[in-house]
Amino acid sequence: MDTELEIQRLLSRVQELERENAILRKQLAALKSCDSLQKGIASAHHAAATFVNSKGPCVQNAAQKNQNHSSEPSLQAASAPVTCTSSPTEKIRLYRSLFRGRTDAYARRWYSEKTQKSGYSPVCSNEWKPGVCEKGRVSCAKCSNRQLSPLDDGAIYRNASVVGL
Template sequence: MAYNLVVEDDSQKIKKSYDEAAKEIACLEERLAEINKERDLLLKDITHLRSELGSLQDEGNAVCHTSSPISSEPFRVEGSDKLLPIVPCKHLAPERIELFQNLFRGREDVYAKLWSSKRSGKEGYSPDCKHEWTQGICAKPKVKCAECPNREFLLLTEETIKHHGVASGKNRSMI
C-alpha cells in the first residue's frame, strides 16, 4: 500500500512539474513575442533613419555611414533602389571643423603630435615641428627638440583638424 502512494506522489510530481514547465514555456513564448515586436519596431526605426541619411546625402551634406552591429553590408533605403555603402567619412564638412575648433579651443600657433619609441615602447606628445627629422636642419637624436635652434612649430590649421577627424589608428596621432 505504501508503494501505491509513492507511485501516486511521483505521478502528481510529474504532473505538477509538467504543468509548471508548460506555464514557463508559455511565459517565455509571450516574452519572446514582445521582444520580437520591439525588434520589429527597432528595425523600422533603423530603416527610417537610414532613409533620412540617404536623403541628407542626396542634399550634399557630409554624412558618415558607420558600420552597424547588425551588418557591415551595404544597405538599401526603403522605397529606393539605391544601395548605400557603409564607409568611413572621407571628408569633414567645414561646419564640423568649425565646431571642433570652438569646442576644443586652445593655442593656434602650435599643436601636439603623438610620438612613440619602438625601442623603449614609450609614448608621449610633443609640439609638431616643421623640420623634424629633416636632414641638415634637424639634429635629432643628438639634440633634443627643446634645445634645437632650428625648431619651428607647425600652425594648427583646418587641414590639420580635418586630417585628425578622418584619420584612424596611428594616423590619428595629431592634436
C-alpha cells in the first residue's frame, strides 16, 4: 500500500512538472522573440550610427547638433532597451531615433488594381474633402488646395499598427 501511494504521489508530481515545463517553454519562446526583435533593433541602430559616422564631418556635426536639442530625436541609444513588450510610445521614439527625413510631409503607399501599379504619394489633409479636393479633375501636384500632412506620432502609429507595433 505504501508503494501504491508513492506511485500516485510521483505521478502527480510528474504531471505538475509537465504543466510547469509547458509554461516555461511558452515564456522562453516569448523571450526569444523579444530577444530577436532587440537584436534587430540593435543592428538597425548600429547601422544608422555607422551611416552617420561614415558621411564625414557635416553629417557628424548635424548629428551632434541634434543631440543638443531635446525636442529632436537623436541617434543616441535609448536609456532603457525597447522590447516587444514596450509601449507604442517607446517604440515610436525608437523609430524616430533610427530613421530621419522630412517631418513637414510624409507619403502613403497606393496600389491600383486597374493598372497593377503602385507607388507613394504625399498625404494631403484635404484629400477627398467635398468642395475642396478636385482629385480626378486636377492632379494633386497642381491643386491649389493641397495641404501636406505633417509626420507625427499618430501617422507613425497608424502605419506601424498595420505591421504589428
